[in-house]
Amino acid sequence: MWSDALDSFALDGTVAIVTGASSGLGAAAARALSGAGARVAVVARRGDRLAGLARDTGACPVPADLTDDDQIAAIVPEVAARLGPPTVLVNAAGHFVSRDPAEREKPDAIRATLELNLVAPFRLAQETFPHMAEAGRGSVINISSVSGNVGIPGIPQASYAASKHGLSGLTRELAVQWARHGIRVNTIAPGFFRSEITDGMYDDERSAAWLKRNTPLPGEGTPEDFTGAVLWLASAAGRYVTGQTIVIDGGWTAR
Numbered sequence: 001m002w003s004d005a006l007d008s009f010a011l012d013g014t015v016a017i018v019t020g021a022s023s024g025l026g027a028a029a030a031r032a033l034s035g036a037g038a039r040v041a042v043v044a045r046r047g048d049r050l051a052g053l054a055r056d057t058g059a060c061p062v063p064a065d066l067t068d069d070d071q072i073a074a075i076v077p078e079v080a081a082r083l084g085p086p087t088v089l090v091n092a093a094g095h096f097v098s099r100d101p102a103e104r105e106k107p108d109a110i111r112a113t114l115e116l117n118l119v120a121p122f123r124l125a126q127e128t129f130p131h132m133a134e135a136g137r138g139s140v141i142n143i144s145s146v147s148g149n150v151g152i153p154g155i156p157q158a159s160y161a162a163s164k165h166g167l168s169g170l171t172r173e174l175a176v177q178w179a180r181h182g183i184r185v186n187t188i189a190p191g192f193f194r195s196e197i198t199d200g201m202y203d204d205e206r207s208a209a210w211l212k213r214n215t216p217l218p219g220e221g222t223p224e225d226f227t228g229a230v231l232w233l234a235s236a237a238g239r240y241v242t243g244q245t246i247v248i249d250g251g252w253t254a255r
Contacts, residue, residue: 008237012037015086016234017079019066019124020093021059022049025143025193028223029090029230031057036231038088041079066093066120067112076127085131088234091121092143094164102158110159117163122170125185129178138183139234140174142167146191146249164189168245175243184242186233191249193221216251225250 016033020026022044034040034057041060042050050061060082064071079086094117098109125140132138147157148164168187175185192211194202201207202220229246232238247253 005237008239009231009235010037011088011231011235014038014088014234015041015079015084016088016090017041017043017062017075017086017124017128018090018092019043019120020091020143021053022046024092025190025223025226026090026092027053028227029092029143030059032227032231033088033090033234034059036235038234039083041075041083041086043075044093066124067115069123072120072123073127075124076131080131085135086128087132087135087138088141089124089128089139090141090143090230090234091124091167093117093120094143094145096157096160098159099157105159113159114163114166117160118166118170121167125170125174129181129183132183133178133181136182138178138181139238140171140183140185141230141233142171142185142187144168144187144189144245146189146247146253149189149245149247150253171245172243179242184233184238186238186241186243187245188226188229188233189245189247189249190226191215191221191247191252193223193226214252214255215249216254221248221250 016038018026018030021030021042030040030042041062042053043062043064044050045065047063054061062075064075097113098105121142144164144167147161171185171187226248
């Protein structure tokens with residue numbers, strides 16, 4: 001019985017697309033999916049980073065700018081031609097465009113944030129839909145943030161928070177619309193993990209102490225604390241889970 005439960009996490013032969021795979025949690029997700037047997041296409045702007053990841057994991061690098069709709073539209077056909085039809089999509093690409101207070105955020109920065117963090121995941125889900133519907137199964141995993149659930153004092157991020165909260169709304173709607181095709185759609189909302197966005201906080205003594213003080217579980221979050229949920233939602237182990245936002249934050253939002 002235990003062996004059967006572990007086998008349900010296997011992804012042998014599955015084709016997966018992971019965006020934002022040039023660093024951080026996106027790269028960790030790509031490594032985990034590849035380790036579970038999936039054929040993984042890794043997508044990001046930085047082709048040199050993707051090439052390194054491809055050498056380590058056997059992944060297929062697909063350099064692309066997710067703020068350019070023509071490039072978004074080209075990703076899935078390329079992956080299908082090179083690896084086969086994708087049935088797993090992990091939308092991990094995302095970033096701050098502005099760190100200004102809400103009253104001073106520029107319209108261009110607001111639009112750019114929404115384009116990358118919300119519109120691009122929606123567009124990629126649309127592009128992968130026909131392949132998933134034809135297969136009668138699929139898993140879309142949107143990577144959000146606890147910033148989409150709660151306001152965080154001292155870190156101005158209105159457009160970023162709006163985009164991440166929007167992912168949870170998109171997740172619920174797509175989960176309901178696409179359930180009849182066997183497609184599951186979920187969101188993972190990580191708390192604070194060390195990444196290119198947060199490195200400065202971990203390296204600053206005062207910020208690091210603030211993070212430790214406000215996180216009930218001891219220690220820093222690691223990629224392994226995140227990738228288990230990715231494998232669960234991507235595989236048959238999560239076959240009856242859809243429309244959910246799974247928070248992985250060491251208890252940050254439980255306080």
